[in-house]
Amino acid sequence: MEPTDLRIALFSGNYNYVRDGANQALNRLVGYLLRRGAKVRVYSPVVENPAFAATGDLVNVPSFSIPTREEYRIPSRFEGKPREDLETFAPNIIHVASPDIVAHRAVTWGREHDVPIVASVHTRFETYLQYYRLQWFEPVIRMILRRFYHRCDAILAPAESTAAILRAQRMAKDISIWTRGVDREQFNPGRRDMDWRRGLGVADDELLVVFLGRVVMEKGLDVFAAAITKLRERGVPHKVLVIGDGPARPWFAEQVPEAVFTGQLTGAELARAVASGDVLLNPSVTEAFGNVTLEAMACALPVVAATASGTTNLVCDGETGVLVPPNGTGAYADALETYARDPELRRRHGAAGLAYAETMDWDRINDAVLQVFLRVASKRKR
Template sequence: MNETRILSEELWREPHLRIALVTETYSPEINGVAMTLERMVGGLIARGHRVQLIRPRQGRTDDARHDDGFDEVLAHGWKVPRYEGLLFGLPARSLLSRSWSRQRPDLVHVATEGPLGWSAVSAAARLRIPVTSDFHTNFDHYSGHYGLGWLRQPVGAYLRRFHNRTARTFVPTKAMAHALQERGYRRLFVVARGVDTALFRPAARSIELRREWGVGDDDPVVLSVGRLAAEKNLWLTVRAFRAIAERRPTARMVFVGDGPLRAALAAQAPDAIFAGVRTGEELAAHYASADVFLFPSLTETFGNVTLEALASGLAVVAYDCAAAAELVRDGDNGLLADAGDETGFVMQAVRAAGDAQLRARLAGSARALACEQDWEAVNDRFAAELVTVWCEATGATPTTSPSAITSRDG
């Protein structure tokens, strides 16, 4: 919310909306969805919109924040079973209806699909407030990783119904839009993700950190960043590193993040470094001080860590899906394997770790690509489409003041 921006004269002419944004996760929680939403909220405020954020209370000492253009409403939440550290919001239709009847938002944006999100869609529909949604997470794909594969079809049906109740569903890639369209989703709109290239940069490389890891200048460091959870396919990361270590015994594996699989991964990779959760400059240094980034997940809708690794100048090895499918050109700015081809993934990881010249060439192209993924352009596109949805719902034009619509409608 501290994003600054010089607004163009044309942008100032756009209507400034009151936007209620509903989410089950937000900063200071650490995950890709929370980070993305914080960036987008900051972008909306920088463009003159007011944001009311509705989220679950994250702890007993958690207090609602109120800043210029930003207000929070804290709802009740519950821990996600078998997924420590994450919450889902409890149903809150009455709370939302009362709040929005007292101070009506121009538009409701629902970022997550839990009970709180469903309540928000229902309350907005009853009050005839236009509502949009985000598709951030393949929850139906997660079920198989937690012994609940039988839930995949009903969860998929719920998600489709949820999003089809909204005027737009925002997705991060064209491939995801195509896949969801084939599954019966309607009114999809692509808004990509950006990366902070001032934070994630090759210059953050730390000789001191590499010494802590016990590696020399020429020893390859293999990095994984993200939640240590079953849906991230981290067993393949361990398998790939073992193949690398057979050829390069001085290589080192570093995991950044935490989660329910930490103990099991440590048992399988006893020589790996588990750095825990890192943020800000510490996270940037961990990225830049590595050499190869492995990302074998098949459940991502995007995968922000892929873009962060590219910005940090790493040789990225990933499956040809999600962000990697849109951003990585195999052999040019990273290395790809066909989705699900574990042998191919391991071969690409071994190739990257064993060839310093290849890594250097990939790193330069990776950084150049990341510098094109500007958060400002992403936030412009997102904010403009919210205005379009409001205009469609109210019959307004992009230069109409929301207060004028409110007065006209009584």
């Protein structure tokens, strides 16, 4: 088969109504597939004012908002227009990007119509439960996920560390890597702006610690705040720059009073803010990859991060940053203090991270997904 033979139906719980690394990766993938001549149809909830314009043809799937997290929606129904559109489109590949209700229905449809199914993993949903005191529910979630992935022909994981966890949890046997790239025209050290930093009240000799991402508890805000508190108690000159927004912002602002909150930024403003920092602190353990980590590395920032899935494939401990046990607040503070007192080490680790980021080309990365699609489609055709 050739790329032009492919008709791909992509099901995503969030394609463009909230901006995050996962849906931006999906949009880049669709753009690449379209350039290669494949036909793509995207099925996802549609809102009146999405975070960014969708790439490709988007079909609205009925959905409802999540209680206490109204910015996110759960696809709820596959019958009616979405199903009619799918049957008219007649895909020969189904790609499911989130294990929601409609994705389960799409998998069933694919199996009934002998259409191969590829699932991509973008986050470790089971790890979210600890932030909502629902750890007891984790075995049930794993059972549901295992059933979902076992009905797929292949799985795409964003990092080998995530794939290893999926294998250990017996989620699938056919697992390929779909890593992530970075837009190096947007994210690069040339975006650093010392005047902009000074305008925020940051002295040139102060360590500017960056948080980048959605301001939600599952990003490890409690650990971040505890590490910064220890740094403050040690008398290490520093400031905190929080790039992003979310429902936990009021709580976070109370815990980290020295922080400057930029709100959500995009484009050149986002790149300037990241590049103007000195170190990224990323204590999240819920990431399957960690796009923000790679974006910081592309701006030549060293990264202090949790030893967790995704991150361990990006951060080389002692070379591009420091890896810390997930709840080791003292170790996080130690790493930050070391960087504060040794600017040359910051520069050296940042340069090594930049060298790695320069190898992460989006077209090469997305071609790996295309090859998986061609493989499973050809196998089913035979």
